[in-house]
Amino acid sequence: xxxxxxxxxxxxxxxxxxxxxxxxxxxxxxxxxxxxxxxxxxxxxxxxxxxxxxxxxxxxxxxxxxxxxxxxxxxxxxxxxxxxxxxxxxxxxxxxxxxxxxxxxxxxxxxxxxxxxxxxxxxxxxxxxxxxxxxxxxxxxxxxxxxxxxxxxxxxxxxxxxxxxxxxxxxxxxxxxxxxxxxxxxxxxxxxxxxxxxxxxxxxxxxxxxxxxxxxxxxxxxxxxxxxxxxxxxxxxxxxxxxxxxxxxxxxxxxxxxxxxxxxxxxxxxxxxxxxxxxxxxxxxxxxxxxxxxxxxxxxxxxxxxxxxxxxxxxxxxxxxxxxxxxxxxxxxxxxxxxxxxxxxxxxxxxxxxxxxxxxxxxxxxxxxxxxxxxxxxxxxxxxxxxxxxxxxxxxxxxxxxxxxxxxxxxxxxxxxxxxxxxxxxxxxxxxxxxxxxxxxxxxxxxxxxxxxxxxxxxxxxxxxxxxxxxxxxxxxxxxxxxxxxxxxxxxxxxxxxxxxxxxxxxxxxxxxxxxxxxxxxxxxxxxxxxxxxxxxxxxxxxxxxxxxxxxxxxxxxxxxxxxxxxxxxxxxxxxxxxxxxxxxxxxxxxxxxxxxxxxxxxxxxxxxxxxxxxxxxxxxxxxxxxxxxxxxxxxxxxxxxxxxxxxxxxxxxxxxxxxxxxxxx
Amino acid sequence: xxxxxxxxxxxxxxxxxxxxxxxxxxxxxxxxxxxxxxxxxxxxxxxxxxxxxxxxxxxxxxxxxxxxxxxxxxxxxxxxxxxxxxxxxxxxxxxxxxxxxxxxxxxxxxxxxxxxxxxxxxxxxxxxxxxxxxxxxxxxxxxxxxxxxxxxxxxxxxxxxxxxxxxxxxxxxxxxxxxxxxxxxxxxxxxxxxx
Numbered sequence: 001x002x003x004x005x006x007x008x009x010x011x012x013x014x015x016x017x018x019x020x021x022x023x024x025x026x027x028x029x030x031x032x033x034x035x036x037x038x039x040x041x042x043x044x045x046x047x048x049x050x051x052x053x054x055x056x057x058x059x060x061x062x063x064x065x066x067x068x069x070x071x072x073x074x075x076x077x078x079x080x081x082x083x084x085x086x087x088x089x090x091x092x093x094x095x096x097x098x099x100x101x102x103x104x105x106x107x108x109x110x111x112x113x114x115x116x117x118x119x120x121x122x123x124x125x126x127x128x129x130x131x132x133x134x135x136x137x138x139x140x141x142x143x144x145x146x147x148x149x150x151x152x153x154x155x156x157x158x159x160x161x162x163x164x165x166x167x168x169x170x171x172x173x174x175x176x177x178x179x180x181x182x183x184x185x186x187x188x189x190x191x192x193x194x195x196x197x198x199x200x201x202x203x204x205x206x207x208x209x210x211x212x213x214x215x216x217x218x219x220x221x222x223x224x225x226x227x228x229x230x231x232x233x234x235x236x237x238x239x240x241x242x243x244x245x246x247x248x249x250x251x252x253x254x255x256x257x258x259x260x261x262x263x264x265x266x267x268x269x270x271x272x273x274x275x276x277x278x279x280x281x282x283x284x285x286x287x288x289x290x291x292x293x294x295x296x297x298x299x300x301x302x303x304x305x306x307x308x309x310x311x312x313x314x315x316x317x318x319x320x321x322x323x324x325x326x327x328x329x330x331x332x333x334x335x336x337x338x339x340x341x342x343x344x345x346x347x348x349x350x351x352x353x354x355x356x357x358x359x360x361x362x363x364x365x366x367x368x369x370x371x372x373x374x375x376x377x378x379x380x381x382x383x384x385x386x387x388x389x390x391x392x393x394x395x396x397x398x399x400x401x402x403x404x405x406x407x408x409x410x411x412x413x414x415x416x417x418x419x420x421x422x423x424x425x426x427x428x429x430x431x432x433x434x435x436x437x438x439x440x441x442x443x444x445x446x447x448x449x450x451x452x453x454x455x456x457x458x459x460x461x462x463x464x465x466x467x468x469x470x471x472x473x474x475x476x477x478x479x480x481x482x483x484x485x486x487x488x489x490x491x492x493x494x495x496x497x498x499x500x501x502x503x504x505x506x507x508x509x510x511x512x513x514x515x516x517x518x519x520x521x522x523x524x525x526x527x528x529x530x531x532x533x534x535x536x537x538x539x540x541x542x543x544x545x546x547x548x549x550x551x552x553x554x555x556x557x558x559x560x561x562x563x564x565x566x567x568x569x570x571x572x573x574x575x576x577x578x579x580x581x582x583x584x585x586x587x588x589x590x591x592x593x594x595x596x597x598x599x600x601x602x603x604x605x606x607x608x609x610x611x612x613x614x615x616x617x618x619x620x621x622x623x624x625x626x627x628x629x630x631x632x633x634x635x636x637x638x639x640x641x642x643x644x645x646x647x648x649x650x651x652x653x654x655x656x657x658x659x660x661x662x663x664x665x666x
Numbered sequence: 667x668x669x670x671x672x673x674x675x676x677x678x679x680x681x682x683x684x685x686x687x688x689x690x691x692x693x694x695x696x697x698x699x700x701x702x703x704x705x706x707x708x709x710x711x712x713x714x715x716x717x718x719x720x721x722x723x724x725x726x727x728x729x730x731x732x733x734x735x736x737x738x739x740x741x742x743x744x745x746x747x748x749x750x751x752x753x754x755x756x757x758x759x760x761x762x763x764x765x766x767x768x769x770x771x772x773x774x775x776x777x778x779x780x781x782x783x784x785x786x787x788x789x790x791x792x793x794x795x796x797x798x799x800x801x802x803x804x805x806x807x808x809x810x811x812x813x814x815x816x817x818x819x820x821x822x823x824x825x826x827x828x829x830x831x832x833x834x835x836x837x838x839x840x841x842x843x844x845x846x847x848x849x850x851x852x853x854x855x856x857x858x859x860x861x
Contacts, residue, residue: 581722
């Protein structure tokens, strides 16, 4: 009996121990959501979100547009990658947008967003994005939400610290993540001659005040470190740009070990006002390079690509007082300036503290030549002389910092998977919340500007795992929305994203929606291939080219019966959407085209090139459900053998008397 | 006895001149709302022109075989400005003459003019709504699409609203004031008679 009792006790103890151990496991994320979260993110049907959120697509190469606080996706803007859905990179008009010095590049890796600013405040005119792989910067026009311009960056590889913008949109920048031999040198060198032959550059790309058109104003030749992220000074520090960099060891292999040996790497401080003067004074050298500059002409509705041949290179050796290095602990990543422009926050990925630098102290140290030495000829400021202070024990793996309108900073921690809120002046940590999982960039509306709008914080995470219904091994990336209007950050929403978001910016909807264009005015359509009315619709032969000048209006194409195309011909369908009504696009597709569709907005002309593969009759149709008779919006094009004598003919609504021919052989 | 007071004559002159504004403002407006047009489509009728989203309305109406609305459709546009000019001069003449009886006949004449204008508008609407292309894609047996002359009417998926615009209200206001002036004069002389 006693032994039975003992056994019972043992079993009970074991069981309770297991239960206790079980309860030690972390609780699910559900417990982190407060009760009123739903009402905070609920935007009723037909109502608008308070903010637009422009989110980089990472390896999708595109930029997506979300509403905040609902997390609803509104649009994916094709930027660096082809988009068959919209015909971007497939239509004859848009192909040139993706031209580079390497030819047509149909993909890139878009990491960072920069909204245009006036006086350090978002102005809602343009949004810029960087191409990381084949170095480029794109400008998107926020009237049309379309890519208006792409400029390639020479002397660059891995355009990562880009396109961060100055407070009056004077410049967007581009810093090299990979150092490389310069474009005008013989690049065919042994990789282990890195230290002799490899250089980094930072480029300042001027932005025209009215048109927004970009031009590479100058580049600065720098030691072969890896430039990572950047942020412009603002207010008192306007005229300066800060670039974080790692790999001051200048390793060219196994960087995860070889570039992480030193205690400190650098933040590069660039006095760009000074650099501007040097460039003007002709202190730079004109280097012969090749880079593409692509502009989408909204009137002609056509992209053109020009190859530029020169760039102005400033060498710090010839330009004193232009650049300084500032030591920053352990492989800095984020490099963010606070809304006052006084504090620069460096985030060493492997550092145990967050150093906060003071712009006033930087200026004093420069004036007093308070250097601890130089790095490849560039003065290195003394760490203690420029430091405002360090945030102690903030978390593990700090990456990026955003700011609110109340003097607080929010830093993301990849390794400890959390966001930490701290006071910029006192450097005290005041709150922390978990993210799901391993957060990268953060976004507070207006966070990088002189005037943060605050209210929300969005975390863009790198790991998703169990946040949504599983979709096999490949998962959507997850973002989390936090309410930061109170003292404590509150998780209020999870939403999936396109591609892999890196940086994002949010802007009040009121700054953008009033300018959003509804249609293209047909009388402003200067596309040379437009048919601005049914009576101009026609088919013309030019040698081996067939040009179909076609119109589309609910619910027919003119012409919709086309004959006289022969094998060996290249057929160009120039389709003009004659509609002048909001939200009535027409689509166009032809069977067997080794291409994509066209999606043509009201008043727009787009061209699809098609090379028929064999004789026959090919259907064409409208792909966008345009009207009650959309399904009737169709036609045929006949392709005859090369030597055939079928004449060019075209019509809509007229049926020629049927000729009794048949393909049946009796 | 039939003499209008000076203030009445000034008022008649002012309202006559106010008709000049109808040259610069739309007279009538038709608004159309549908599930897919929550923002609405508007057509504005001027003395000599038709403005607004006429092209879009035409584009939609071709499904049910309605004719395209255009300026040529309205021969009235060629003489409406003269008619209004005539009424302005007539009103000024009434003001100069300053006789209540003359004002009365002016009002009668105006009422006829208004009635004729509304009849003309109705006639156009009837023709526009009934004269349909027999090859139209959408044919609803027995249904016509005559727009409302005044107020609201449901036309397939559209709610149509037809009301005066600024110029129309000016005309109505001017006629009403002229009537009140006459009434006031009549009432005064009536009272004097009783005394």
